[in-house]
Amino acid sequence: MKLISGGVCAAKGFTANGVHCGIRKNRTKRDLALIYSETPATAAAVYTTNLVKGAPLAVTKAHIADGKAQAILCNSGNANTCNADGVEIAEKMSLLAAETLGLKPEDIVIASTGVIGQPLPIEPIAAGMKPLAEGLNPDGSLTAAEGIMTTDTIVKEVAVEFEIGGKVCRIGGIAKGSGMIHPNMATMLVFITSDVAISPEMLQKALSSDIADTFNMVSVDGDTSTNDMVVVLANGRAGNQEITAEGPEFETFMKALNTVTVHLCRMIAGDGEGATKLLECHVTGACDTQNAKIVAKSVICSSLLKAAMFGADANWGRVLCAIGYSGANVDVNRVDVAFRSAKGTIPVCKDGAGIEFSEEIAKEILLEKEIEILVGCGEGPGTATAWGCDLTYDYVKINGDYRT
């Protein structure tokens, strides 16, 4: 398996595009994205667990109930959530895309991201649909990725190439997500495409299984969005024999999917609102996986630790504190903690108590852009990784006045 350039157009038979249609006031920001498969594709999705759900989620869920879809239409600048006419607007979006692409509305996945509770006007989308569709092209992943960004500062795309049954296969994806990131069953907007032939059941199984260890282990601010959605389209153009059951081919697909999702997780966490650092918490030695996950996520979510990491302060007491209140079954008197980055590794706590360390070396390690927090529980085989970011002045700035 190897990483290749590109995103949602890396797999055979996919094109994409992104334009500015006028939902966002800033004319330099694309706000409408389209991803298209030349042939019908198998579709699977997971959605937010927030009781308040964006209207597009309900529409998408109905459309892919048959396990099939052929295009994804997504706008940024407005979440189309908590609006009385939300479902109606999302259905109109489907209709516009279907008419333009010569498909049925039920073949369209609809997604929206942006402000909650402001009516989404259909006019700019209607006006932008034709140029959007006409501009579909095999190099369009980047503009599509730009079209779904809100407070994101970097474009998020990734692709991998691998073989199944002697056939060259690809999976690629784009993502947006920077604030209101604390996915539960799904995350922000992630669109993944593949040319692998796989049944709807196995595709959904692969996705549902993967997100438990990937997107559900990311947190920027503890707020689970109303519009989180991860969608995978697989059009079978790689020509492999369709995957319809577990086995080596399914394992290969799972591994490739995981490579893509972990990359996107790291990109989302590292580009958290206002973030200057990617935090990665690796837990080992927990009594089981579930408890390892609880510990990893609690550490990554601690506002106090996040602020300390912003200040490159090796305040390991905050790691212990977050483990202690996590609710995990863990013997805090056996916990070891170390910080690691490209500059080296420094152990700071052993068996739940502090050990002497050089503050200068710790500072040097923590000044890096990617910090690993290594937690050893000394109890069993449970391991887990969670991704987050530091808490900075800019997070407050961005969210102190998001709507204006």
Added chain:
Amino acid sequence: MKLISGGVCAAKGFTANGVHCGIRKNRTKRDLALIYSETPATAAAVYTTNLVKGAPLAVTKAHIADGKAQAILCNSGNANTCNADGVEIAEKMSLLAAETLGLKPEDIVIASTGVIGQPLPIEPIAAGMKPLAEGLNPDGSLTAAEGIMTTDTIVKEVAVEFEIGGKVCRIGGIAKGSGMIHPNMATMLVFITSDVAISPEMLQKALSSDIADTFNMVSVDGDTSTNDMVVVLANGRAGNQEITAEGPEFETFMKALNTVTVHLCRMIAGDGEGATKLLECHVTGACDTQNAKIVAKSVICSSLLKAAMFGADANWGRVLCAIGYSGANVDVNRVDVAFRSAKGTIPVCKDGAGIEFSEEIAKEILLEKEIEILVGCGEGPGTATAWGCDLTYDYVKINGDYRT
């Protein structure tokens, strides 16, 4: 019942004092506090649920197992937590206080607050004990309250006067707490004194019942401290007939206690690290109290809402979002939201959807120092209140480099 001036010395027979002994480097900051009852007092306490517990908590728990105590010794600047010799040091503190005051070590409540994982030297405490005890006086509540402060910016004390069986009674308290505030079964350090005569069982019952609606409904940053503790001493000097069972006298005591604790909650939340505003979320119409509490606490804990409040931005979508992911049993399509302050009330959401409102008026209301977020669930009799604060640049600043 009326509010009176003073804190832990308001009740008859209590004196207090606070000094700088040298645990904190800054000589202008008091770092050692003592509260003393001239006669033995009934004692009750609640502690953090964090698995990582400060050594002083274990020592205090053992000392008041008999329901009695006569003095509280507390240092700031060092939490005496995650240290190999933690319990030993806390016991030495008890011994020093006992010797100086002519009491038994088992009569002393010990508490510590500050940095985790750095050994607490006993020398400054030993040196400071004599001047601390000699300075005990009936006006010492303020200096004791200063002695327990860390990143607090205001001194927190309150007292009330009421009658039980024709006898004038008083309850007063001091508190510290600004960061790492998300109590669970207890909060930061809160010391409450009373001259009411009450049995240990009924005192513990009153305290345990009260905190569920007060300190456990406060959150500054979602981090549950390792050293949270609320202690009540009641010395019976008011001369009322001892309260040994439920009834009107117990109800009066509960009401007075609640007046004190709610005041302290508001002070702790409003003085949250870096806070510019006190946030108070009132939930009504939930199906029951438990669900009302879950909703209120989720709203108050949302980083996104906290940042919006800092920016005086009426971003009610974040309130809906926080309700949606709270896990409470609530019909989001029936939720109403309004913001209220001294400048007026503005409804912003009805039945889960936005309503038109004046952004100018909303801004004026949200620029106040005390903001109420009113959530109506339209379902049942459940009500709850939670207290928090806004998320500001200063929170990041304070916690980016706490240890140096």
